[in-house]
Amino acid sequence: MQIQPIFAALRKHKLAAMLIALEIAFACAVLCNACFMIASRLSMMGIDSGVDESALATMQLTGYDASKAADVDARALTALRAIPGVQDVALLNSIPFGARRGTAGITTDAGGQHFGGVIEFYVGGPGSFEALGLQLESGRGPQTDDYRAFTGLMPGDASIQITQALAEHLWPGANPLGKEIWMEKFHYRVVGVIRTLVRPDPPGWPAAQRDWCVFVPALPGPYLTGSYLLRAAPQDLPRVMRDASVAIGKALPDVVIDRQASRTLGDLRDNVFRNDRAMAGLLVGVIVALLGVTALGIVGLASFWVAQRRKQIGIRRALGATRGDILRYFQTENFLIVTFGAMLGVALAIGINLMLMRFFEMPQLPLWYLPVGVLVLWALGQLAVLSPALRAAKVPPVVATRSV
Amino acid sequence: MFTYYLDLALRSLKRSPGLTALMVLTIAFGVAASMTAWSVFRAVSGDPIPWKSAQLYVPQIDMWGPQAQASNPDSDKGPPDALDYGDAVALMRDHRAKLQSAMYQIGPAVVPADAAKHPIQTDGHAVFSEFFPMVDAPFQYGGGWTAADDEHRAQVVVIGSKLNTKVFDGGNSVGKMLNVDGRDYRVVGVLKEWNPQPRFFDVVNTGGFASDGEGMFMPFTTAIAAGISNNGNTNCNEVPEAGFEGLQRSACIWIAYMVQLDDAAAAEKYKNYLEGFARTRYPNWAPNVRLRNLPDWLDHEHVVPSDTKVSLLIALGLLIVCLVNTAGLLLAKFLRRSSEIGVRRALGAPRLAIYAQFLTEGAVIGLAGGLLGLVLTGMGVACVGLVLPRDIANLAHLDVSLLATTLVVSVLASLLAALYPTFRAAHVVPAWQLKSN
Numbered sequence A: 001m002q003i004q005p006i007f008a009a010l011r012k013h014k015l016a017a018m019l020i021a022l023e024i025a026f027a028c029a030v031l032c033n034a035c036f037m038i039a040s041r042l043s044m045m046g047i048d049s050g051v052d053e054s055a056l057a058t059m060q061l062t063g064y065d066a067s068k069a070a071d072v073d074a075r076a077l078t079a080l081r082a083i084p085g086v087q088d089v090a091l092l093n094s095i096p097f098g099a100r101r102g103t104a105g106i107t108t109d110a111g112g113q114h115f116g117g118v119i120e121f122y123v124g125g126p127g128s129f130e131a132l133g134l135q136l137e138s139g140r141g142p143q144t145d146d147y148r149a150f151t152g153l154m155p156g157d158a159s160i161q162i163t164q165a166l167a168e169h170l171w172p173g174a175n176p177l178g179k180e181i182w183m184e185k186f187h188y189r190v191v192g193v194i195r196t197l198v199r200p201d202p203p204g205w206p207a208a209q210r211d212w213c214v215f216v217p218a219l220p221g222p223y224l225t226g227s228y229l230l231r232a233a234p235q236d237l238p239r240v241m242r243d244a245s246v247a248i249g250k251a252l253p254d255v256v257i258d259r260q261a262s263r264t265l266g267d268l269r270d271n272v273f274r275n276d277r278a279m280a281g282l283l284v285g286v287i288v289a290l291l292g293v294t295a296l297g298i299v300g301l302a303s304f305w306v307a308q309r310r311k312q313i314g315i316r317r318a319l320g321a322t323r324g325d326i327l328r329y330f331q332t333e334n335f336l337i338v339t340f341g342a343m344l345g346v347a348l349a350i351g352i353n354l355m356l357m358r359f360f361e362m363p364q365l366p367l368w369y370l371p372v373g374v375l376v377l378w379a380l381g382q383l384a385v386l387s388p389a390l391r392a393a394k395v396p397p398v399v400a401t402r403s404v
Numbered sequence B: 001m002f003t004y005y006l007d008l009a010l011r012s013l014k015r016s017p018g019l020t021a022l023m024v025l026t027i028a029f030g031v032a033a034s035m036t037a038w039s040v041f042r043a044v045s046g047d048p049i050p051w052k053s054a055q056l057y058v059p060q061i062d063m064w065g066p067q068a069q070a071s072n073p074d075s076d077k078g079p080p081d082a083l084d085y086g087d088a089v090a091l092m093r094d095h096r097a098k099l100q101s102a103m104y105q106i107g108p109a110v111v112p113a114d115a116a117k118h119p120i121q122t123d124g125h126a127v128f129s130e131f132f133p134m135v136d137a138p139f140q141y142g143g144g145w146t147a148a149d150d151e152h153r154a155q156v157v158v159i160g161s162k163l164n165t166k167v168f169d170g171g172n173s174v175g176k177m178l179n180v181d182g183r184d185y186r187v188v189g190v191l192k193e194w195n196p197q198p199r200f201f202d203v204v205n206t207g208g209f210a211s212d213g214e215g216m217f218m219p220f221t222t223a224i225a226a227g228i229s230n231n232g233n234t235n236c237n238e239v240p241e242a243g244f245e246g247l248q249r250s251a252c253i254w255i256a257y258m259v260q261l262d263d264a265a266a267a268e269k270y271k272n273y274l275e276g277f278a279r280t281r282y283p284n285w286a287p288n289v290r291l292r293n294l295p296d297w298l299d300h301e302h303v304v305p306s307d308t309k310v311s312l313l314i315a316l317g318l319l320i321v322c323l324v325n326t327a328g329l330l331l332a333k334f335l336r337r338s339s340e341i342g343v344r345r346a347l348g349a350p351r352l353a354i355y356a357q358f359l360t361e362g363a364v365i366g367l368a369g370g371l372l373g374l375v376l377t378g379m380g381v382a383c384v385g386l387v388l389p390r391d392i393a394n395l396a397h398l399d400v401s402l403l404a405t406t407l408v409v410s411v412l413a414s415l416l417a418a419l420y421p422t423f424r425a426a427h428v429v430p431a432w433q434l435k436s437n
Helices: A006-014 A012-043 A068-079 A128-134 A165-168 A234-251 A265-272 A274-308 A310-318 A323-360 A367-392 A395-401 B002-015 B017-045 B065-069 B085-094 B131-135 B147-152 B163-167 B199-206 B220-225 B243-249 B264-281 B294-300 B306-335 B338-346 B351-387 B400-426 B430-436
Strands: A056-062 A086-091 A103-107 A115-124 A136-139 A156-165 A179-184 A184-193 A213-217 A226-230 B054-063 B099-106 B109-111 B124-127 B139-141 B156-159 B177-181 B182-189 B216-217 B257-261 B287-294
Touching: A006 A012, A006 A323, A012 A265, A012 A274, A012 A323, A012 A367, A012 B109, A012 B306, A056 A068, A056 A234, A068 A086, A068 A226, A068 A234, A086 A128, A115 A128, A128 B294, A136 B156, A156 A165, A156 B294, A165 A234, A179 A367, A184 A213, A226 A234, A226 B338, A265 A274, A274 A310, A274 A323, A274 A367, A274 B017, A274 B306, A310 A323, A323 A367, A367 B220, B002 B017, B002 B351, B017 B306, B017 B351, B054 B264, B054 B294, B085 B099, B085 B243, B085 B264, B099 B131, B099 B220, B124 B131, B124 B220, B131 B199, B131 B294, B147 B220, B156 B163, B163 B182, B177 B216, B199 B294, B216 B220, B257 B338, B264 B287, B287 B294, B287 B430, B306 B351, B338 B400, B351 B400
Parallel strands: A115 A213, A156 A184, B124 B216, B156 B182
Antiparallel strands: A056 A226, A086 A226, A103 A115, A103 A179, A136 A184, A156 A213, A179 A184, B054 B257, B054 B287, B099 B124, B099 B257, B109 B177, B139 B182, B156 B216, B177 B182
């Protein structure tokens, strides 16, 4: 296949070919960046919570005076434990994908000079660590005498478990066991490292900070009340939740069940990522539309050129070119235009990404998106040009002898 | 003459119906897809009160001083993003803006009159009377309370439409009594369905987005007197004394504040006042205050995820691709017609006439594509509800000015695409064009 004549022909249609190349360049740039955005949303939606989500649910009670907290908790725990199928019930202030009650900034020194970041304190009553199904990497889990009563917003002094990601952020490369963190005057010692534990509100945080959490053991009190974690076999969970509402209604007719927040962790997770799912879906729609329009453009221009060159094609056929030659001519032409456009597009995609990084705090586009984008456009171009090219190949040699 | 060109254009378009359809469809498709995406993206990213957002400001005051600033992760070293009780009350007392309100989130329980029904957990805000005119809250029945009610801690509430339906089965319930946390309050106003997204007046507590409409509003002073505690975030520099009263005495921040200032001069004046205010209240450090208008504030609080804005750009990119595509097709079509132009020129048509004819043809395509695009956009926005969660879909609505812009852009782009080949054809000697054929 000689490329020279194709170039010569394209030079005659410089502007139209340039415009199609430009369109492909734009398509390539938008495609790469949009796919990257979808991928980052999907990876966020697939975040590993570190807990046994499918077996967990929460009940949230409000509407009672703090002085009655001890009584309410005792009755609620008894009522919930009595439900058949419930394996575990424990108090937990924040709930993964649910209520957020322990977000605070920490320091790694008593003086408050070395800011460690804003993390989530999961303050849990006896049994909550095990009910969550957290996996220990090193050190130990909470022991009975780790759970202590407290009266302030948070326990003032405790032995805690910390996520690997947070440990690595606070003390890179060092063994976190025995290290200490402070929140104002409150003081915590790391005794265990957990594999991971997601924040209640992961979409609001940068990717690297979504599992900056600690588990603080504590006994129920005025600041750890009304927020229960239920554990049951996944297939029992919907029924357990229905029974739980009824049981609480009977045992504590005066308190208010926050029905919006009292759901299974699976439901809560769905809810947390709802907007992200919608956005990802819409972006997929935009990409499909984009590829569709690009393909239509290629089909249009190629059909037009085929119609315009009927006579030349006839002459070539009369001079001995096979159908395959004609087919390949148009395919090669398309390949050249798409290649040119895609090269421009790669540059444009990188440029756009740099701009987005600068103005919109987007992460850097992984480079492998670019060759994949080019491949997709090549395939799209070849598919789009196939039908006009086949039509061109069908032009009979006799056309050469007819006048226009 | 125009009708003649129009006729010529239609004839020419009819000659190659496939290509014409393709061009019109591409424009229509591009307009529809990008506008639908745009309207949805804007719904989740947008300005909830566009007609007024430039006049609404959020004041910030540094009540914690330089020592707390040392551990401030924010590079701007700006003041905290909410107020403590003392500052909020003092600002309200000074009353320097046209309209202003301190507010905090409440989550009281409503006890229905029917004893058989369970108490209902609601959410809402404790606000001042000027809140309602400031945020243009839409009333179905009744209205807000008065400044005198603020002062006298009147037992009144404004309820949302959902709570009205739940407790009073809808209808005009102004004047009825509502039991909130064990006390009776008189309903003075019922709001229409009102669920601004983002929840601009209190983004610190709602994170910007709340799925349900506000349940109720009650006077700030009344809520404080009744001890209805803060249901939103509390951010403390040091551990406060116990209880809600301890919180009020502390420097913990938990109160949102918004003011309305009608022009830049008023904003400047208010900023000066804020600085003076900070200087008198916190003489130990230089005043560190901010006065951001609502769009800047939403941006500062990262209410809208940054990639939502990028999605808007992507919708725009789609439109550009479609327009470039059409331009390419139009070019190819027009460049082929130099012989036709040659004939017309040889027959005495001036260049202007050639321009007029071809630009008409381009405009017809642009207009047809744009109009079809409008119809498709209408359908697209109507169908959004099938794919997206309802509360997002409800927000997506067509913006007339945006649609008009799109129409103009699509016509302009096709005109532009028509211009170059016409220019080239119109400037070649007619005889040469005739001969070359």
